[in-house]
Amino acid sequence: MTATPATSATTAPAIAPAALHDPVIAWFDAHARDLPWRRPDTGAWGVMVSEFMLQQTPVARVLPVYEQWLARWPRPADLAAEAPGEAVRAWGRLGYPRRALRLHGAALAITERFGGDVPREHSQLLALPGIGEYTAAAVASFAYGQRHAVLDTNVRRVFARAAAGIQYPPNATTAAERKLARALLPAHEPTAARWAAASMELGALVCTSKNEDCARCPIASQCAWRLAGKPAHQGPARRGQTYAGTDRQVRGKLLAVLREAVAPVPLAVLDAVWEEPVQRARALDGLVADGLVEPMADDLYRLPLT
DNA sequence: CAGGCGTGGCC
């Protein structure tokens, strides 16, 4: 099954799963990064915090914030006892600050509904704010050693190439990808958990989006995409991200001021971050609507106390 | 379900 079209992902895997597991896991044993959330003394809370921070954010930027976060809030109940605005402030410049709010909300729910312990069930994790299909599987697998298909952008890219023979996965996760991921999952629970971490790391370090390093890939000899001559991406253009001049940029500037402030900020100070008044007002309203900013009397604003 | 949502480093 070389030079396979994208639809081939719906069929049985081209490769015997077992022929993939051993080399990828062996490669992981030799080359896995020593990341703090992978250390044996890391509890489920640490894993969960790392997963929130790593959503759309590179490891290098997460590391220092992660360490400070866990030192300050070593258990979910510690974070739950804080004002949500403190989570937003401690989030710093990681980006997508709604994640901080959702992590705080998740800590609150864990404290109230699960006695302060991160739940083990995928369905219970999925019900927490900020946790979707990927993060629920990741926490269940990495923190609790369970057998779940962990489909992040790295794994999806590895599977697209190795099994489907295409350069990039579809824009949105498809049923075919889930089916393939389940078919490739080792039956043995601890092996499945190891495989999840290993296949993700392979995508992060070797089978990267650009400049993939097939010479260091443990399954290069089996990779459908490489065997097909690495054909260029055919399908619809991949979703890009605009930023300059968008509301997002304005929101970022407004929130940066509020994060640094130790006292409520006058509207006049916020007005200074962006020239255009209509967009500026829309951005501020959006932050308030999202619960990231709390309006007070006398045109004063602050990070949310509740 | 396509689009909104931050930030900074890299080639």
Place this chain on the structure above:
DNA sequence: TGGCCAAGCCT
């Protein structure tokens, strides 16, 4: 230089 990219989630 600037578009692309980085362990997604939510509506």
